[in-house]
Amino acid sequence: MQIISGSNSIEFSKELSKKMNWELSIPNYKIFNDGESYLRLSKPPTEEIIIIQSLYYPQDTHLMQLYNLISTAKRLGSKNITVYTPYFSYARSDKEILQYEAISARTVLHILEMLGVNHLITLDIHNPQIFKFAKTMKITNIYPIKSVSNYFKTHLSNLKNILIVSPDQGAIQRAEMLANEMGLKFTSLEKTRHPITGNVQVTTKHTKVSSETVIIVDDIISTGTSLAQASSLLRIMGVSTIHYFITHFLSSEALDALKEISDGIIISTHSVPGIVNQISTIDDLCEVLSR
Amino acid sequence: MQIISGSNSIEFSKELSKKMNWELSIPNYKIFNDGESYLRLSKPPTEEIIIIQSLYYPQDTHLMQLYNLISTAKRLGSKNITVYTPYFSYARSDKEILQYEAISARTVLHILEMLGVNHLITLDIHNPQIFKFAKTMKITNIYPIKSVSNYFKTHLSNLKNILIVSPDQGAIQRAEMLANEMGLKFTSLEKTRHPITGNVQVTTKHTKVSSETVIIVDDIISTGTSLAQASSLLRIMGVSTIHYFITHFLSSEALDALKEISDGIIISTHSVPGIVNQISTIDDLCEVLSR
Numbered sequence: 017m018q019i020i021s022g023s024n025s026i027e028f029s030k031e032l033s034k035k036m037n038w039e040l041s042i043p044n045y046k047i048f049n050d051g052e053s054y055l056r057l058s059k060p061p062t063e064e065i066i067i068i069q070s071l072y073y074p075q076d077t078h079l080m081q082l083y084n085l086i087s088t089a090k091r092l093g094s095k096n097i098t099v100y101t102p103y104f105s106y107a108r109s110d111k112e113i114l115q116y117e118a119i120s121a122r123t124v125l126h127i128l129e130m131l132g133v134n135h136l137i138t139l140d141i142h143n144p145q146i147f148k149f150a151k152t153m154k155i156t157n158i159y160p161i162k163s164v165s166n167y168f169k170t171h172l173s174n175l176k177n178i179l180i181v182s183p184d185q186g187a188i189q190r191a192e193m194l195a196n197e198m199g200l201k202f203t204s205l206e207k208t209r210h211p212i213t214g215n216v217q218v219t220t221k222h223t224k225v226s227s228e229t230v231i232i233v234d235d236i237i238s239t240g241t242s243l244a245q246a247s248s249l250l251r252i253m254g255v256s257t258i259h260y261f262i263t264h265f266l267s268s269e270a271l272d273a274l275k276e277i278s279d280g281i282i283i284s285t286h287s288v289p290g291i292v293n294q295i296s297t298i299d300d301l302c303e304v305l306s307r
Numbered sequence: 308m309q310i311i312s313g314s315n316s317i318e319f320s321k322e323l324s325k326k327m328n329w330e331l332s333i334p335n336y337k338i339f340n341d342g343e344s345y346l347r348l349s350k351p352p353t354e355e356i357i358i359i360q361s362l363y364y365p366q367d368t369h370l371m372q373l374y375n376l377i378s379t380a381k382r383l384g385s386k387n388i389t390v391y392t393p394y395f396s397y398a399r400s401d402k403e404i405l406q407y408e409a410i411s412a413r414t415v416l417h418i419l420e421m422l423g424v425n426h427l428i429t430l431d432i433h434n435p436q437i438f439k440f441a442k443t444m445k446i447t448n449i450y451p452i453k454s455v456s457n458y459f460k461t462h463l464s465n466l467k468n469i470l471i472v473s474p475d476q477g478a479i480q481r482a483e484m485l486a487n488e489m490g491l492k493f494t495s496l497e498k499t500r501h502p503i504t505g506n507v508q509v510t511t512k513h514t515k516v517s518s519e520t521v522i523i524v525d526d527i528i529s530t531g532t533s534l535a536q537a538s539s540l541l542r543i544m545g546v547s548t549i550h551y552f553i554t555h556f557l558s559s560e561a562l563d564a565l566k567e568i569s570d571g572i573i574i575s576t577h578s579v580p581g582i583v584n585q586i587s588t589i590d591d592l593c594e595v596l597s598r
Contacts, residue, residue, distance in 0.1 A: 050529050050557055051364040052397055057407035073342040076367035084409040087417060092407065106343055116348035116383065118375040123422075126378060130421040131414075238341055266341055 018062040020089065022069025023055075023081055025102070028286060029068050031298055036305070038066075045081070053081050061089040066098040066305070072266070072288040075105035079124065086131045098135040099128065100301060102287035103264055107142040108236070122149040129153040137304055139287055139297055140190070140235050140263040159190065160285060160300045164261050165197040167295050168231065171281055172259070175200070179227035183207060183218065183234055183246040190233050194261070201227075205246050218246045220253070229257040229280075238266045240273030247277040265292045309353040311380065313360025314346075314372055316393070319577060320359050322589055327596070329357075336372070344372050352380040357389040357596070363557070363579040366396035370415065377422045389426040390419065391592060393578035394555055398433040399527070413440040420444040428595055430578055430588055431481070431526050431554040450481065451576060451591045455552050456488040458586050459522065462572055463550070466491070470518035474498060474509065474525050474537040481524050485552070492518075496537050509537045511544075520548040520571075527555045531564030538568040556583045 017038045021029035023045040033040035044056045067089070069082045086097060109120035126149065128136060135154045141147075147155045169175065178200050182191035184207035195202035205220050230250060237243055247258050258278035265271070265284035268291055274282055286294045308329045312320035314336040324331035335347045358380070360373045377388060400411035416437065419427060426445045432438075438446045460466065469491050473482035475498035486493035496511045521541060528534055538549050549569035556562070556575035559582055565573055577585045 051366055052400070052411070053367070054400070054411075055409045056405055060407065074365075074367070075342055076344070076365070076371045080367045080370065080411075080414075083418065084411055084414050087414040088407070088409045091410070091413075109343070109345070114347055116351065116379070118346045118379045119382070120343070120345075120371075120375055122382075123371075123375050123378040126422070127374065127418055131417070 018065045020057065020061065020065055020067045020085055022067065022078070022085065024070050024072070024078065024289075025068040028102070028296070028298070031296065032066075032068070032301070035298060035302060043085070047077075053077060053084070055081060055084055055088070057085075057088060057092070061092050061094045063094060064096040065089055065094050066100060068100045068102075070102040070287055071105035072103045079105065083127060083131060086128070086133060090132045097133050098137065098305075099133050100137040100139075102139045102285065102297060104138045104141055107138075107146065110143045110146045119149075121146045125149045125153075137301065139285060139300075142235055156304050158297060158300045158304060159193055160263070160295065160297045161193050161197050163285075163295045163297060163299055164194060164233075164283070167283055168198065168259070168261075168281070177227050177229065179203060179230045181205065181230045181232050181246075181250070183232060183243060187233075187235065190235065194231070194233055205249065207242060207246075216242045216245070218242060218249055220249060228255060229259070230255050231259045231261060233261045235262070236264045236266065237262045237270040237274075240267070240270030243270070244273040244277055247274065251277065262292075264288055265290050309356045311348065311352065311356055311358045311376055313358065313369070313376065315361050315363070315369065315580070316359040319393070319587070319589070322587065323357075323359070323592070326589060326593060334376070338368075344368060344375065346372060346375055346379070348376075348379060348383070352383050352385045354385060355387040356380055356385050357391060359391045359393075361393040361578055362396035363394045370396065374418060374422060377419070377424060381423045388424050389428065389596075390424050391428040391430075393430045393576065393588060395429045395432055398429075398437065401434045401437045410440075412437045416440045416444075428592065430576060430591075433526050447595050449588060449591045449595060450484060451554070451586065451588045452484050452488050454576075454586045454588060454590055455485060455524075455574070458574060459489065459550070459552075459572070468518050468520065470494060470521045472496065472521045472523045472537075472541070474523060474534060478524075478526065481526065485522070485524055496540065498533060498537075509533060509540055511540065519546060520550070521546050522550045522552060524552045526553070527557065528553045528561040528565075529557045531558075531561030534561070535564040535568055538565065542568065553583075555579055556581050 019029050020041045041058050046054045067085050071078045106120035137156045139158050141157050180191045180195040180202040182188045182204040185204050188204040191202040257280050259280035260282045262284050264287050284292045310320050311332045332349050337345045358376050362369045397411035428447045430449050432448050471482045471486040471493040473479045473495040476495050479495040482493040548571050550571035551573045555578050575583045
């Protein structure tokens with residue numbers, strides 16, 4: 017197996033190479049004056065490869081690089097291509113809400129499949145339902161439950177009576193998985209979107225949340241508005257400490273929003289570069305690759 | 308036939324709709340806070356459609372929009388899809404110069420073909436050899452010879468003794484086509500690239516260029532350095548007036564470089580928005596579409 021590192025995943029690829037003792041190929045990347053991406057593989061690709069590329073902003077450039085990596089490796093003889101996208105852009109464009117809308121996640125999955133990807137590995141994708149758009153490509157979605165659980169077990173002095181909270185009902189499985197792994201209870205708040213203004217409101221059917229400490233888990237945070245709202249609601253219900261695990265942490269604006277509400281622990285994965293404590297997904301990835 | 312306008316080709320699409328009396332669909336485009344593109348068709352696509360999208364900077368975003376337009380139209384029932392890309396990005400990445408390089412033009416052509424494009428129309432592509440990468444898709448490359456010829460005939464008072472010049476030998480066919488259409492003579496300079504520094508030098512085997520007025524024709528200008536060099540050489544050979552037709556005019560920096568050398572006419576097509584006089588390719592496109 018050879019690892020081909022995307023332009024933005026070099027450190028992670030080195031880590032994986034060391035851990036699995038697999039050959040590492042770091043292509044030469046540059047951007048021309050006119051904005052076009054150039055890349056050149058550092059060595060001939062082997063038959064079996066794994067390409068690692070996170071698709072955060074500028075996502076269209078990172079996508080183009082990924083398409084070029086796959087296409088080039090395929091042309092030069094690779095037969096079995098695995099792709100790991102720690103951040104999968106366009107994941108939230110997963111269905112037609114208004115008629116005739118583009119379903120961008122479908123477009124990206126189609127292109128990856130048609131270029132010849134055999135196995136796509138994603139990390140805590142917004143909506144696993146989108147995988148139905150792929151016809152032949154195998155897809156595995158990692159939820160980094162062990163890494164997150166270990167982090168909290170190491171960094172929190174008293175785990176007893178902590179409640180795991182999902183900020184909406186749709187994503188309650190994330191809370192459930194982590195709660196089971198950590199031996200804790202879980203619940204969810206309710207998020208409703210105003211049909212006309214589009215504003216989000218967070219409420220709860222539970223009259224009280226009994227814990228003084230909670231861990232909110234969510235997949236993506238961009239501005240932080242709805243998670244700040246969820247946190248305020250928990251405060252009103254008597255919660256004194258709020259910790260956060262957000263898989264994909266998109267902006268420093270969001271960090272400011274959370275820090276205003278709580279001085280708890282805030283962690284994310286390495287899927288998007290940032291200033292939040294980041295946990296590696298390498299153990300979770302290796303588990304998938306060793307199956 | 309229905310015309311679906313790319314985000315950057317709305318005026319041209321309106322012009323085409325009027326001229327051909329075809330239905331026009333202008334999708335709703337926006338860019339989300341995180342940089343992702345959104346689009347929604349304005350009406351159901353018909354069985355037969357033409358999508359128009361120029362692929363200049365930010366080319367990866369314009370490519371993603373194009374992929375989404377094709378994919379959405381196909382999903383909603385379009386069966387015969389023509390795409391016109393006045394500017395085709397990555398056209399210069401047309402072969403491996405160093406081993407293991409990505410051939411980006413090949414990647415883009417593959418994706419368009421696999422998404423279901425039946426007919427791709429390009430405008431004065433850098434190297435038509437790249438079309439061999441498409442297996443089933445029909446491809447037509449427009450050279451806007453009539454529009455350019457008409458422009459010069461209208462704007463130059465004395466056409467006699469004008470020489471058409473290609474700045475390198477590889478592209479001499481462009482000069483030949485225009486010369487034939489205008490009833491003029493043509494020649495080419497020679498461009499050599501230093502194997503180590505990569506610097507471009509323009510020379511000529513001809514001891515003299517007999518005309519006092521020339522028209523330089525080229526496909527792309529980015530910084531303007533090599534065309535300025537070609538122009539200086541012609542000056543030394545006694546040319547007093549230099550006009551330019553450059554199909555794809557990428558930067559204002561290039562305009563400055565040319566204006567320093569000559570006060571002749573400078574024209575381009577509408578393929579990239581800019582400050583140079585632009586001629587429309589609508590007649591050339593309609594001719595292809597009417598075949």
